[in-house]
Amino acid sequence: MAGRANLRIVWLCAIALLAPGAxxxxxxxxxxxxxxAGDFPVASEVRLAGxxxxxxxxxxxxxxxxxxxxxxxxxxxAVIDIxxxxxxxxxxxxxxxxxxxxAFRYGLVMPGGSRIVFDLAGPAKIQKAYxxxxxxxxxxxxxxxxxxxxxxxxNGLLARSSSPEPAKDADSSGSIxxxxxxxxxxxxxxxxxxxxxxxxxxxxxxxxTGEAExxxxxxxxxxxxxxxxxxxxxxxxxxxxxxTFVPLGDRLRVARNNRAALFVSIHADALPRHEGDAQGxxxxxxxxxxxxxxAERLAEAENKADAIGGVDLTEEPTEVADILIDLAQRExxxxxxxxxxxxxxxxxxxxxxxxHPLKSAGFRVLKAPDVPSVLVELGYVSNKADLRxxxxxxxxxxxxxxxxxxxxxFLAKRMVSVAPAD
Numbered sequence: 440m441a442g443r444a445n446l447r448i449v450w451l452c453a454i455a456l457l458a459p460g461a462x463x464x465x466x467x468x469x470x471x472x473x474x475x476a477g478d479f480p481v482a483s484e485v486r487l488a489g490x491x492x493x494x495x496x497x498x499x500x501x502x503x504x505x506x507x508x509x510x511x512x513x514x515x516x517a518v519i520d521i522x523x524x525x526x527x528x529x530x531x532x533x534x535x536x537x538x539x540x541x542a543f544r545y546g547l548v549m550p551g552g553s554r555i556v557f558d559l560a561g562p563a564k565i566q567k568a569y570x571x572x573x574x575x576x577x578x579x580x581x582x583x584x585x586x587x588x589x590x591x592x593x594n595g596l597l598a599r600s601s602s603p604e605p606a607k608d609a610d611s612s613g614s615i616x617x618x619x620x621x622x623x624x625x626x627x628x629x630x631x632x633x634x635x636x637x638x639x640x641x642x643x644x645x646x647x648t649g650e651a652e653x654x655x656x657x658x659x660x661x662x663x664x665x666x667x668x669x670x671x672x673x674x675x676x677x678x679x680x681x682x683t684f685v686p687l688g689d690r691l692r693v694a695r696n697n698r699a700a701l702f703v704s705i706h707a708d709a710l711p712r713h714e715g716d717a718q719g720x721x722x723x724x725x726x727x728x729x730x731x732x733x734a735e736r737l738a739e740a741e742n743k744a745d746a747i748g749g750v751d752l753t754e755e756p757t758e759v760a761d762i763l764i765d766l767a768q769r770e771x772x773x774x775x776x777x778x779x780x781x782x783x784x785x786x787x788x789x790x791x792x793x794x795h796p797l798k799s800a801g802f803r804v805l806k807a808p809d810v811p812s813v814l815v816e817l818g819y820v821s822n823k824a825d826l827r828x829x830x831x832x833x834x835x836x837x838x839x840x841x842x843x844x845x846x847x848x849f850l851a852k853r854m855v856s857v858a859p860a861d
Contacts, residue, residue, distance in 0.1 A: 639684030
């Protein structure tokens with residue numbers, strides 16, 4: 440019961456974190472509870488200084504921490520990712536801003552990690568983001584210095600994000616230059632997680648001629664990985680690379696542990712005979728309420744996949760549902776939908792699409808926190824034409840190219856590199 444209570448507290452923080460327009464996280468305005476305070480660093484006071492040209496944010500801490508800074512667009516935001524912190528700030532802290540910062544919000548983004556999000560008054564860059572050592576009776580301080588730029592300069596940052604430089608460690612002064620992208624790794628590249636559905640004891644759907652979904656989607660996912668990695672801009676992590684069963688919760692953890700910038704789950708559907716025939720590719724995003732009956736049926740079937748492998752599902756909903764559903768449905772959903780639209784536009788040039796190509800449903804595999812996620816049904820193994828295409832290397836190669844192009848275009852537009860301070 441204690442574990443469930445802890446996770447619900449994180450859930451409350453996570454909801455407020457990504458809520459557009461929210462001034463601060465719920466956790467930031469409540470007394471710190473012992474079960475979440477622990478030995479985490481404590482943020483005790485915050486100050487803003489400056490004007491619409493330059494603005495400084497200062498956060499007092501009881502110990503030094505590492506930080507990761509980046510920008511987001513549409514709307515303009517600056518984001519600071521930090522280890523889990525106990526925020527003990529004044530009530531309503533962040534509801535009003537100053538200068539380039541219209542407002543800010545803060546709180547847990549996932550167990551072990553906190554985030555501060557600044558809503559900006561206009562295009563700006565993070566000139567500096569660093570943490571000062573405690574000295575002369577003064578506490579450690581997180582300092583973020585923002586500087587106004589014009590739209591063209593901001594777009595320049597956006598363009599450079601498509602070929603990011605490796606992230607740099609903090610120097611001896613504690614200054615951390617802005618790191619590239621949303622979730623850059625040590626080599627500076629963003630991570631794309633590709634999830635071939637099913638595997639091992641879980642075959643997924645079956646064609647009447649014997650082809651198994653798990654094999655068709657693994658072949659497609661492997662080809663997609665190779666295509667994306669050829670470009671050298673992004674790193675690809677697969678949730679499985681062979682005929683192995685991977686529980687849904689573990690697929691989510693792959694995205695979280697690798698700080699993925701995008702999660703793409705690959706599947707193939709089959710329509711029961713009594714429901715007629717259907718054909719074409721479909722792209723699904725997360726939603727509490729399914730867009731139609733077929734989407735609901737598919738989500739229910741996919742969500743039961745763990746039962747095939749004998750996984751105890753009673754523990755997963757606590758971690759996934761209580762924390763991540765609302766988290767994924769807010770800001771992350773916006774970007775998931777944008778990627779789905781882009782992916783549809785690219786795929787229709789190479790593959791036959793379903794008559795309703797964009798749908799939504801409550802897929803558990805799409806509930807990773809802070810990771811734009813889609814589930815792609817390549818087609819129906821119950822349809823002879825679709826099955827023939829999915830088994831075709833020529834079709835696979837052509838469709839892989841279109842999906843890879845959508846991935847690269849999305850990440851180039853979505854992630855904004857933060858230029859190092861001069």
